Amino acid sequence: DIQMTQSPSSVSASVGDRVTITCRASLDISRWLAWFQQKPGKAPQLLIYAASSLQSGVPSRFSGSGSGTDFTLTISSLQPEDFATYYCQQANSFPRTFGPGTKVDIK
């Protein structure tokens, strides 16, 4: 199974800050990576697919990069509605696996 790790596990940031979250896969997954945002009590929402493609309706302050084993999610200017938990997930093979999540909270 492909193991997914994320860092940091949590980050405290202010509105307007640039936030970067890193995801690492235990094997080469090419660009088969997605990023999800989850707010408390809500279902996750797809933000980024294929490592860097922005899902329809997602603000352009979100961006993704990387390939192979190392990936990054960047929020260029944090907005109040962005405080949430973010998960990466590999879609390269079964079983599908998620990272443990990164919680972005208010500084």
Added chain:
Amino acid sequence: EVQLVESGGGLVKPGGSLRLSCAASGFAFSLYTMNWVRQAPGKGLEWVASIGTAYIYYADSVKGRFTISRDSAQNSVYLQMDSLRADDTAIYYCVREGVGTTTYFLDYWGQGVLITVSS
């Protein structure tokens, strides 16, 4: 508008069974792979099972106990859960995989249904 509505959750005793349903609308259901993903209270996301047009996959943690199925006439996907254990307690999400540029990616999620396994 894509909608995924789960039902069938509740409280069940260890060793018991439960069947989850997910009613899909707003898209050509038969063309899409469907998934179940779960989240234990306060924990992260765990993929449970996928059913495509020609394949079915399960997580090792549920293999042999859970069965995913679909009915294209009803635009529904199901998860039969047998031999339930306390560590199956979670919110279960019905999730669609995209097609085209989002093939293999989980693009729409239901609101989730809570399963509690406890005596």
